[in-house]
Amino acid sequence: MRLALGQACDHARLFHDTGQRDHRNIAETLGTRGILPGVRRLAYFTLLLALIPASAFAGVQSRSLTVVLDPGHGGAFPHDGAHGRGGLVEKDVALAVARKLKTILERSGASVVLTREADVDMPLAQRAQIANEASGDLFLSIHCNSMESSRDRLVTRGVETYFLSPDPTDAEARMLAELENGGPSAMPMPKKTDAVAGILADLALTQARNDSAVLAQIVQRNIVRGAGSPNRGVRQAPFLVLSGTKMPSALVEIGFISHPSEGLLLANEQHQDRIAQALATAVEDFAEQVLARRLLAHGDRPTVVLPELTLDGKTTAKPAADKQAPGRRGRSAQTTRPASAGTTTSVILGALTLPVAAAGSAR
Structure with a gap:
């Protein structure tokens, strides 16, 4: 379901005239019953936006929300990622989930770009370049995790989501980044004085970094x-x-391909469907909770308060001192448009229409 701006204004007048504020009455008024749950939720949120005076949308240009999905790894060994039992390979799982997620998001009206559509090796810098050239509103890199030792492979499972920082959460996070970056010998980790520090020092990207932390939390949840x-x-x-x-960018490890039972789940198409649907919900939540709330609260001056992040139920602390982390293996090397001033655009995801200021601020 998609509402044009003119229709949204008509519905706003309808709600003001009739006083139909009840959620179910509103849904019935626009006939949202019987549509997909995710689309229904987006349709309802559009109705909330429809209550905004029409003058608030004057001069707004519409476009679809652009989501860039990055299926990790690709190509032949050693660039194919982690390996599980029965010939299961990370590159294949990541691409399968990304394709499923793309279908769900496009059904809701988003514009989706995949950094790779096939089993090809692609440098990390090229993946980021694709996202930037697409003027993506968010970037999500999809990976599978793995452990090295026989004992760790039997017991370690679960999902974790990362956002960019020069300071790893712990030694294990540092090791994973080294492996995903190609290893300390193939491609040294960036230092605070190098690329990462330069990015974080760029005021135009500070908001994107804060949003990335929020995106990671929403994806993980x-x-x-x-x-x-x-x-x-x-x-x-x-x-x-x-x-x-x-x-705003995040990297999600959707499970441990090295774990006996979780590896089987990652190979299961129904479980891949569940992961894709969960990630689609995360994208919708991010659009609603960050983009829309910033618009409603601050108009064309976007700000966001970084929520408290937790790690296993505890507040994330300063990175611990060097501590031997369990070894991971199977990770392989993957061989880095401002809007014109004074313009305002609108982001559309399915029925969701969000005017977003583009002048002088990062998304």
């Missing part, structure tokens, strides 16, 4: 709830693929 996966928390690390993007 939804995938734990929707896919029924153990919660390993929201973490931070200097991932190169995230450092090259200019929009």
